[in-house]
Amino acid sequence: xxxxxxxxxxxxxxxxxxxxxxxxxxxxxxxxxxxxxxxxxxxxxxxxxxxxxxxxxxxxxxxxxxxxxxxxxxxxxxxxxxxxxxxxxxxxxxxxxxxxxxxxxxxxxxxxxxxxxxxxxxxxxxxxxxxxxxxxxxxxxxxxxxxxxxxxxxxxxxxxxxxxxxxxxxxxxxxxxxxxxxxxxxxxxxxxxxxxxxxxxxxxxxxxxxxxxxxxxxxxxxxxxxxxxxxxxxxxxxxxxxxxxxxxxxxxxxxxxxxxxxxxxxxxxxxxxxxxxxxxxxxxxxxxxxxxxxxxxxxxxxxxxxxxxxxxxxxxxxxxxxxxxxxxxxxxxxxxxxxxxxxxxxxxxxxxxxxxxxxxxxxxxxxxxxxxxxxxxxxxxxxxxxxxxxxxxxxxxxxxxxxxxxxx
Amino acid sequence: xxxxxxxxxxxxxxxxxxxxxxxxxxxxxxxxxxxxxxxxxxxxxxxxxxxxxxxxxxxxxxxxxxxxxxxxxxxxxxxxxxxxxxxxxxxxxxxxxxxxxxxxxxxxxxxxxxxxxxxxxxxxxxxxxxxxxxxxxxxxxxxxxxxxxxxxxxxxxxxxxxxxxxxxxxxxxxxxxxxxxxxxxxxxxxxxxxxxxxxxxxxxxxxxxxxxxxxxxxxxxxxxxxxxxxxxxxxxxxxxxxxxxxxxxxxxxxxxxxxxxxxxxxxxxxxxxxxxxxxxxxxxxxxxxxxxxxxxxxxxxxxxxxxxxxxxxxxxxxxxxxxxxxxxxxxxxxxxx
Numbered sequence: 001x002x003x004x005x006x007x008x009x010x011x012x013x014x015x016x017x018x019x020x021x022x023x024x025x026x027x028x029x030x031x032x033x034x035x036x037x038x039x040x041x042x043x044x045x046x047x048x049x050x051x052x053x054x055x056x057x058x059x060x061x062x063x064x065x066x067x068x069x070x071x072x073x074x075x076x077x078x079x080x081x082x083x084x085x086x087x088x089x090x091x092x093x094x095x096x097x098x099x100x101x102x103x104x105x106x107x108x109x110x111x112x113x114x115x116x117x118x119x120x121x122x123x124x125x126x127x128x129x130x131x132x133x134x135x136x137x138x139x140x141x142x143x144x145x146x147x148x149x150x151x152x153x154x155x156x157x158x159x160x161x162x163x164x165x166x167x168x169x170x171x172x173x174x175x176x177x178x179x180x181x182x183x184x185x186x187x188x189x190x191x192x193x194x195x196x197x198x199x200x201x202x203x204x205x206x207x208x209x210x211x212x213x214x215x216x217x218x219x220x221x222x223x224x225x226x227x228x229x230x231x232x233x234x235x236x237x238x239x240x241x242x243x244x245x246x247x248x249x250x251x252x253x254x255x256x257x258x259x260x261x262x263x264x265x266x267x268x269x270x271x272x273x274x275x276x277x278x279x280x281x282x283x284x285x286x287x288x289x290x291x292x293x294x295x296x297x298x299x300x301x302x303x304x305x306x307x308x309x310x311x312x313x314x315x316x317x318x319x320x321x322x323x324x325x326x327x328x329x330x331x332x333x334x335x336x337x338x339x340x341x342x343x344x345x346x347x348x349x350x351x352x353x354x355x356x357x358x359x360x361x362x363x364x365x366x367x368x369x370x371x372x373x374x375x376x377x378x379x380x381x382x383x384x385x386x387x388x389x390x391x392x393x394x395x396x397x398x399x400x401x402x403x404x405x406x407x408x
Numbered sequence: 409x410x411x412x413x414x415x416x417x418x419x420x421x422x423x424x425x426x427x428x429x430x431x432x433x434x435x436x437x438x439x440x441x442x443x444x445x446x447x448x449x450x451x452x453x454x455x456x457x458x459x460x461x462x463x464x465x466x467x468x469x470x471x472x473x474x475x476x477x478x479x480x481x482x483x484x485x486x487x488x489x490x491x492x493x494x495x496x497x498x499x500x501x502x503x504x505x506x507x508x509x510x511x512x513x514x515x516x517x518x519x520x521x522x523x524x525x526x527x528x529x530x531x532x533x534x535x536x537x538x539x540x541x542x543x544x545x546x547x548x549x550x551x552x553x554x555x556x557x558x559x560x561x562x563x564x565x566x567x568x569x570x571x572x573x574x575x576x577x578x579x580x581x582x583x584x585x586x587x588x589x590x591x592x593x594x595x596x597x598x599x600x601x602x603x604x605x606x607x608x609x610x611x612x613x614x615x616x617x618x619x620x621x622x623x624x625x626x627x628x629x630x631x632x633x634x635x636x637x638x639x640x641x642x643x644x645x646x647x648x649x650x651x652x653x654x655x656x657x658x659x660x661x662x663x664x665x666x667x668x669x670x671x672x673x674x675x676x677x678x679x680x681x682x683x684x685x686x687x688x689x690x691x692x693x694x695x696x697x698x699x700x701x702x703x704x705x706x707x708x709x710x711x712x713x714x715x716x717x718x719x720x721x722x723x724x725x726x727x728x729x730x731x732x733x734x735x736x737x738x739x740x741x742x743x744x745x
Contacts, residue, residue, distance in 0.1 A: 126480070126481070128477070158514060158516075159512065159513065159514050160514050162511060162512055162514065163512050167512070169512070169513035169514070169516040169517065170516070171513075171516045171517055176480060176517065177509060177512055177513035177516060177517050179504070179505060179512075181500065181504050181505070184473060184500060184501055184504065184505050186473070187469065187470045187473025187474050187476075187477065187501070188473050188474070188476045188477035188480070188505070189477060190470075190473075190474055190477060191473060191474030191475060191476060191477025191478045191479075191480075191481075191485075192477035192478065192480055192481045193477070194474060194477070194478060195433075195477065195478040195481035195482065195483045196481060197459075198433060198459045198460065198478075198483070199430075199431075199481075199482070199483075205477070217467075217469060217497065218469055218470075218473060218500075218501075220467075221465075221467045221469045221470030221473060222470070222473070224465045224467060224470060225464075225465060225467070225470045225473075225474050228465055390510055390511045390514055390515055391510070391511050391549050391550050392510070392550065392552075392573075392574050392662075393510070393515075393518070393573040393574055396618065396661075396662030397662060397665060397666075398662060398663070398665070399662075
């Protein structure tokens with residue numbers, strides 16, 4: 001008799017109560033991974049789907065072929081953006097607990113990914129993001145007050161109270177309306193990029209997805225269209241290790257890395273240290289240039305760690321050790337960039353503390369301004385009339401009858 | 409005016425739209441070089457080039473997902489799902505994305521796309537080439553749903569759909585592509601050649617969305633139908649000699665309530681016909697509307713004739729299909745009530 005079959009169900013290394021262990025995560029030394037020309041044949045760089053491009057070393061120095069894409073001023077600005085995003089998140093989590101909004105999604109530990117990537121895009125490029133890339137807006141100087149108005153669903157909410165908090169839409173600043181669905185934006189990004197190519201324009205798109213959502217069929221639909229039509233798009237997988245309570249191994253399966261999914265589609269597939277502002281920028285720039293030169297799509301996996309909860313609706317200590325985030329071998333993006341700037345002699349502990357206070361002050365000021373327009377449960381929220389508007393360009397008769405039923 | 413089959417009229421509609429507006433692109437499975445399995449896009453790639461009419465990978469969510477992205481970038485994609493039965497992988501993109509882009513972004517982005525799909529049975533297509541999923545779309549806020557019944561309407565409605573600022577589901581009854589099928593499957597096939605609705609204007613014209621059309625005036629009973637069933641209802645009126653008023657809804661969402669209520673208030677009787685399965689079908693919505701708006705004019709219970717609540721069978725196609733005999737029986741029973 002043959003042995004009975006058994007089902008393999010992957011498990012993370014450690015669960016609550018255990019000692020965090022990332023010894024299985026292979027980290028390439030900073031500066032080790034080469035920088036190929038942007039017109040490289042993707043077949044020649046298949047190994048880059050398994051290494052990690054890193055610029056900042058343990059001493060805080062920028063090393064290797066991917067270093068040097070940013071000036072000191074740009075780096076200081078990057079630090080500012082990450083810290084502003086972190087300060088906003090901290091205040092909004094408190095606001096949610098105070099009942100000023102129903103829900104919030106924070107970025108703790110992942111601030112470098114979206115803030116640095118924003119800097120490789122041009123005016124007119126379009127992001128199809130997830131809810132954990134608000135740094136795209138922060139790094140493009142989108143007004144904080146407007147963001148908070150949306151989070152509070154108050155009378156100045158640009159989305160009229162129709163969307164969950166943090167699901168922004170800012171066409172003017174290259175930020176496609178967020179869905180709250182998972183993975184749907186991936187083929188949409190590819191379609192936007194295809195249209196740019198059909199029209200003979202020069203703008204490119206960026207698609208975003210989390211490690212868990214790469215299991216969705218839309219991830220693969222996006223990859224096949226991007227690959228077939230060589231769409232001018234950068235496809236970003238943010239691997240923050242956790243999909244709510246599910247560790248990344250459940251979505252990844254036996255493939256080794258998320259970047260490796262791109263190899264079967266014949267596209268350059270790179271992995272980058274997502275907590276290294278300099279590396280994220282350099283790799284994003286490389287991929288964006290490929291897209292602009294009509295060389296086709298690039299898949300990038302950002303290796304990072306979701307240091308906070310998934311949202312205000314879950315408690316990570318129920319599914320992973322509390323100490324795990326401190327043990328994450330790629331550290332914290334703010335601390336690492338700060339250390340780098342100090343090593344370069346353009347930053348200091350004092351200036352950092354000063355900036356931290358300034359960022360908190362900036363957020364509090366914007367928050368107060370937003371609160372003057374109301375919060376979720378106050379009286380000056382968007383109207384019932386707003387609920388009926390905008391389903392279609394022109395309100396059809398059946399909807400008009402329903403609106404009349406409500407007396408507005 | 410020109411003589412056209414419905415498939416020619418649909419092709420001509422896309423041709424006219426593509427000729428007038430560079431932002432109209434057409435793609436789907438087998439749509440490019442070959443011109444589509446029903447030949448709806450034949451010649452378009454040759455005429456407008458590969459970047460405006462092309463083959464798509466077999467990925468319905470990819471086809472609709474990319475169309476949404478293209479629309480966000482200023483284009484007007486008119487994509488084909490090869491059979492309506494294949495649309496389910498795209499259902500998420502259609503219902504939660506396309507339908508809500510305008511609403512959720514407060515018109516920061518919009519989604520002017522058309523999703524064409526051959527629908528209905530009558531060609532021995534079995535369960536995966538015969539379905540009529542219109543009710544799965546009429547239940548979705550933000551979509552428009554169109555079902556033409558003849559070449560004239562098909563072209564005019566398709567151009568209107570492509571020019572519409574919102575997403576339109578365009579369901580093409582495939583049994584009507586080459587002739588006005590009235591359900592008498594045992595009789596010789598007739599084409600569109602002599603049918604008055606086979607006369608189609610050349611060039612640009614539109615049939616406005618949201619407007620029904622009376623296909624046969626009558627005093628005794630109102631028949632609400634769309635697509636293939638319009639022809640079946642007309643045959644049933646002819647066969648029974650009942651003076652039925654047959655209304656072709658043409659657009660299911662937004663529906664033309666004024667046309668429906670005016671007719672039922674006049675006749676006092678209502679039979680609703682569709683090919684899709686009965687339970688929770690669009691006929692249920694129509695019956696509710698008639699009951700809500702015409703109750704005091706009704707002299708008989710509203711009747712529905714629809715596909716049975718089974719998957720669409722293969723060998724038993726004509727036992728499943730709500731043909732003129734079943735519709736005629738419903739008309740007779742409604743008159744006798």
